Amino acid sequence: MGFFKDLLHKSRMKSPWLIHFDCGSCNGCDIEILACLTPVYDVERFGILNIGNPKHADILVVSGTVNYRNAKALKNIYDQMPEPKAVIAIGACGTSGGVFREAYNVLGGVDKVIPVDVYVPGCPAKPEAIIDGVVLALEKLKERQPAKETEPLVADLKKAREFYENREDRQVTG
């Protein structure tokens, strides 16, 4: 089993798929995150892909402060990601709330809503720092086990049906 475990850990290290969520950032950090994908930094050489779908993603990259309106959306995206997963908070606002932390509508950093694994400071964070943050997150992600599959598939299906039936309680808007 050791061989398969090593293979899985190696694959996890080599293929992190990111989803980027802008939680009310000023776009400074967002532009730096997107800059990582350009030929200058080319994160695809590490297998990093910016995937637009939480169901396929391994790492949630969040920039900007969390406020009362988007906290629910952030939690929703986090819940949709299958285990194992990691969260990176980018920039001064994402890590702590930044200059907006005292504002009446702001909850604070990303860690007020979901557990954060890596904090990347900076205003805005440099692309090198963001890539470094992803590498740090991968070290944590590697050893993480997916939830034990003791439940049979039928139980999963039942849960899926209940989840669908309760969909209106989870609605973000309206």
Add this chain to the structure above:
Amino acid sequence: MEIKTIVYVILAIILAPIAGGLLAGIDRRLTAWFQGRFGPPILQPFYDVIKLLGKDRQVVNYWQIFCVHIYLVAAILCVALFAMQSDLLMIFFVMTIGAVFMVAGAMAAPSPYSQLGAQRELIQMLTYEPLLVIVFVGIYFVTGSFKIDEILAYDRPIFLLLPLLYLVLTFALTIKLRKSPFDISASHHAHQELVRGVLTEYSGPYLAILEIAHWYDIVLILAICSLFWSTSFIGMVILLAVTYLAEIVIDNVTPRMTWKWMLTYVWAVGISLSFFNMALLYAKNF
């Protein structure tokens, strides 16, 4: 069934996903090179699939899981039928069943992205399937048979008689590879208006199964392409290499089109090219 056939089938089933994955890796590397980037390692698709297999399963409903497995079985069966040198039409029908189940799985989830992706996937199937049938009929006109063993027994490269039909086949190849300008239902690259289109609701191990089935599909279409120069191994390799390189170049220089453009363009060009090729065949006989 002879021992030789069984060995061929087993070899094809084992080697096809490896070849498909390597091809996808080379494809990504070349694309990165065209864009002035370094690109991921050649083995990247395998890392992706192994990682996905190790992820937690997120079940949407029963149908989705069922459909994923049927798609995989149909894709494997197609490659096995090809290795058995069976009937081209039979392979075509089995391939269609797999594709339809993939769409049905996407339709089973209520997500609008996956629904819209599924609709577009159906339109893509509507576009390439008649063309594939026309190509098979063209092969029949030349060799007198739909059976692969009899096509292989034909003593000249079919490509010389059916060059335009080969072009038509590459349209189907582009659509099956999900490459630009025909990547309207799901793109390998992120950031499109549909999230991941028909793949949106498949996640974790089920996405990995879809990816493996996709590799089988690609290998099958390339195998059908290889029938066009079956007389010499070197000719076959050159034909496939040129075809795939052209696919990558077209993928990089064209934008994504709308489904209306795809349907009208591919049918108009494809059907007229086939018509000319058939006319040429008849003119040659007189």
